[in-house]
Amino acid sequence: xxxxxxxxxxxxxxxxxxxxxxxxxxxxxxxxxxxxxxxxxxxxxxxxxxxxxxxxxxxxxxxxxxxxxxxxxxxxxxxxxxxxxxxxxxxxxxxxxxxxxxxxxxxxxxxxxxxxxxxxxxxxxxxxxxxxxxxxxxxxxxxxxxxxxxxxxxxxxxxxxxxxxxxxxxxxxxxxxxxxxxxxxxxxxxxxxxxxxxxxxxxxxxxxxxxxxxxxxxxxxxxxxxxxxxxxxxxxxxxxxxxxx
Ligand code: 3SL
Numbered sequence: 001x002x003x004x005x006x007x008x009x010x011x012x013x014x015x016x017x018x019x020x021x022x023x024x025x026x027x028x029x030x031x032x033x034x035x036x037x038x039x040x041x042x043x044x045x046x047x048x049x050x051x052x053x054x055x056x057x058x059x060x061x062x063x064x065x066x067x068x069x070x071x072x073x074x075x076x077x078x079x080x081x082x083x084x085x086x087x088x089x090x091x092x093x094x095x096x097x098x099x100x101x102x103x104x105x106x107x108x109x110x111x112x113x114x115x116x117x118x119x120x121x122x123x124x125x126x127x128x129x130x131x132x133x134x135x136x137x138x139x140x141x142x143x144x145x146x147x148x149x150x151x152x153x154x155x156x157x158x159x160x161x162x163x164x165x166x167x168x169x170x171x172x173x174x175x176x177x178x179x180x181x182x183x184x185x186x187x188x189x190x191x192x193x194x195x196x197x198x199x200x201x202x203x204x205x206x207x208x209x210x211x212x213x214x215x216x217x218x219x220x221x222x223x224x225x226x227x228x229x230x231x232x233x234x235x236x237x238x239x240x241x242x243x244x245x
Contacts, residue, residue, distance in 0.1 A: 004172055006144040009164050009183030012151030013113045025143040026120035027134055027167070030150035031159040032207045033088050033215075034110025035127040035233075036223040037073075038103075040090040042242040043129075043229035045099035049240040051111040055081060058106045071098065074106040078214040081106070089219050090129075109150040114235070117148060125233035125240060128163055128198070128224060133232040133244055135170055147187070158190075158205040159223075162198065165191025199224040 002025065010016040029035060038049055052058045058072055072084040080087030086097070088107055105111055117123050121143055126134040138145055147167060149160030165187035168176070176188050194201040199221060202208055208220050234243035 001142060002138045002145040002171070003142070004168065004177055004184065005179045007147070007168070007184055008181045009147045009149065009161075009168075009187045011149050011156035011161065011183070012154050013109055013116060013148075014154040015151075016116070016146070016148065018116060018119050021117050021120040021146055023119075023121050023143070025122040025124070025138065025141060025145045026117045027124050027126045027138070027145070027147050028110070028113045028117055028150065029126055029148060029160045029163050030107070030110030030113065031127045031163050031202070031223050032157070032205075032211065033090060033219060033223060034105070034107040034150065035125045036129055037088050037090040037093055038105070038125050038233050038240065039127055039129045039229055039231050041093040041098045041103055042233055042240075042245070043231045044093055044095040046093070046103050047100050049103045049105055049233065050238070051114040051240060052104060052106045053112050053115040055106050058084075058104045061104050065102065070102045070104055073103050074111070075108065077108060078211055089215055090222055091216055091218055109152060113148050113150040114240075118238075120146075120235075123235040124243075126163065126167070128166070128226045129228045130231050130233075131163075131166060131170075132227045133230060134167060137232055137234075137243070138167070138171070152207055152210075155206075157207050159202045159207060161187050161190050162194060162201065165189070166195070169195070198226075
């Protein structure tokens with residue numbers, strides 16, 4: 001069982017160093033929308049996910065594969081990337097589209113956080129859609145835990161911090177011990193304040209407002225659903241697979 005007094009929370013990709021994660025369990029959080037899309041894809045039968053930090057890397061990896069086996073996915077500043085098969089809306093990752101495919105994904109912040117967390121002993125991808133699976137994984141091991149909110153271009157984001165807070169809140173059953181790190185206190189308190197109106201809070205977040213013009217209306221309510229999928233995306237040799245599969 002992971003201990004809350006050793007846990008920490010980082011609020012953006014830029015706020016941690018690779019070395020900070022060595023030997024720890026890291027949960028990479030990107031509620032809007034990379035983590036939500038990955039969790040949905042694995043739940044709908046995608047075989048594996050290769051996260052990349054740059055568009056060129058995605059194309060280079062695709063060139064080594066058979067056309068029928070992969071989908072190029074992701075976004076640049078919220079927009080689908082020209083020539084890619086899918087954007088970054090979880091609603092696009094339906095069973096008929098993703099089953100048995102390898103997804104090569106590049107996003108603005110989420111996949112960069114995943115790539116930067118390579119020194120972690122264990123790495124999971126989490127969001128509200130798979131909250132219970134993340135809690136179970138953290139219960140099963142006693143590594144120190146870091147919750148990494150992808151944020152947006154170096155800034156914190158409300159929806160990722162709320163998810164980090166929800167994990168902490170549930171681990172301590174709503175009663176935070178005194179000897180926790182500041183990041184843990186901040187995320188816990190934010191979730192405690194908004195837990196009864198999560199969707200309303202996330203709708204007013206900077207990221208949701210930024211996406212409003214760009215993405216389908218259904219994305220925000222979808223990513224706010226708690227425990228919709230029993231999926232645990234976990235890293236093995238640079239590839240995300242469903243560890244609950
Ligand atoms: O930054 C990211 O990784 C994305 O999830 C952002 S977006 O919601 O697709 O714009």
